[in-house]
Amino acid sequence: MISWWKIVGVICVFYALIGGLLMPIPDLPILEQSIRNLFYHVPMWFGMILLLSASLYHAVRYLSKPNLNSDMRSAQYAYIGILYGVIGLITGMVWANYTWGTPWTNDPKLNSAAIGMLMYLAYMVLRGSIEDEEKRARVSAVYNIFCFPVYLVLIFILPRLTDSLHPGNGGNPGFNSYDLDSRLRMVFYPAVLGWTLLGFWIAQLSIRYKTLEQRQHD
Amino acid sequence: MINFLSILLQQAQNASELADAADTHKFYVVIAVIGVLFAGIVTYLVSLDKKISKLEKK
Numbered sequence: 001m002i003s004w005w006k007i008v009g010v011i012c013v014f015y016a017l018i019g020g021l022l023m024p025i026p027d028l029p030i031l032e033q034s035i036r037n038l039f040y041h042v043p044m045w046f047g048m049i050l051l052l053s054a055s056l057y058h059a060v061r062y063l064s065k066p067n068l069n070s071d072m073r074s075a076q077y078a079y080i081g082i083l084y085g086v087i088g089l090i091t092g093m094v095w096a097n098y099t100w101g102t103p104w105t106n107d108p109k110l111n112s113a114a115i116g117m118l119m120y121l122a123y124m125v126l127r128g129s130i131e132d133e134e135k136r137a138r139v140s141a142v143y144n145i146f147c148f149p150v151y152l153v154l155i156f157i158l159p160r161l162t163d164s165l166h167p168g169n170g171g172n173p174g175f176n177s178y179d180l181d182s183r184l185r186m187v188f189y190p191a192v193l194g195w196t197l198l199g200f201w202i203a204q205l206s207i208r209y210k211t212l213e214q215r216q217h218d
Numbered sequence: 219m220i221n222f223l224s225i226l227l228q229q230a231q232n233a234s235e236l237a238d239a240a241d242t243h244k245f246y247v248v249i250a251v252i253g254v255l256f257a258g259i260v261t262y263l264v265s266l267d268k269k270i271s272k273l274e275k276k
Contacts, residue, residue, distance in 0.1 A: 002264060002267060006267075010260050013256065014253070014256060014257075014260075017252055017253070017256055018249055018252065018253060021245075021248075021249055021252070022249065201263065201267075202263070205263070205266055205267060205270060208270045208274065209270060212270065212273050212274065
């Protein structure tokens with residue numbers, strides 16, 4: 001049977017997809033109707049951070065107790081996290097094109113996110129370039145543990161120290177500009193929960209597939 | 219792609235000025251389509267999940 005958390009995830013995403021289009025929105029300058037992207041673009045980044053945390057967790061587990069299964073889990077979570085990050089970047093570019101007038105500005109938040117994604121793409125290259133399984137697992141676990149805190153600093157701390165176009169930066173904590181409207185949260189939080197659970201479901205499917213593949217190989 | 223989207227949006231804006239509020243109920247058609255689309259993706263994920271479960275039991 002399908003686990004309860006997968007069903008919760010699907011219901012939340014379904015609610016967020018439709019509720020995000022139908023619900024009344026506050027009257028915001030420049031953003032106008034595009035504020036609805038809050039329900040689609042932002043959950044990608046939340047989901048990405050949680051998937052990458054799961055990847056970090058398994059990387060630490062691998063180093064404390066070397067087991068190739070933890071390494072495989074770590075990699076699969078990272079891949080789905082990267083997928084979410086890439087989708088987050090592209091959706092952000094589409095949104096920026098209509099609110100900031102250009103798909104890419106050299107804004108600290110955007111550049112940091114791009115550097116962070118490149119760091120994780122390097123993780124994929126690193127894994128692809130080492131033949132020996134044990135060595136690949138060890139090196140990529142160490143790199144993962146190095147990557148994650150740097151990424152957090154890049155996207156959450158550095159942009160807050162300077163001025164940024166992106167909301168939640170330039171000294172502002174969180175979603176200050178939207179916080180006035182609790183109606184947005186009614187769809188936003190389920191959207192974050194739903195997309196995160198959906199990401200974990202997809203990651204779990206690929207982990208199970210890899211496990212089967214390994215079993216067949218042995 | 220972004221340019222293409224901006225042209226699309228411009229056309230949509232022109233069209234919406236012509237169409238006015240009388241046609242807004244057709245907006246629900248789009249929502250129905252998104253619902254069907256997502257339902258399709260979920261059905262695929264569920265069937266994949268079940269196939270993998272079956273293999274795991276072997």
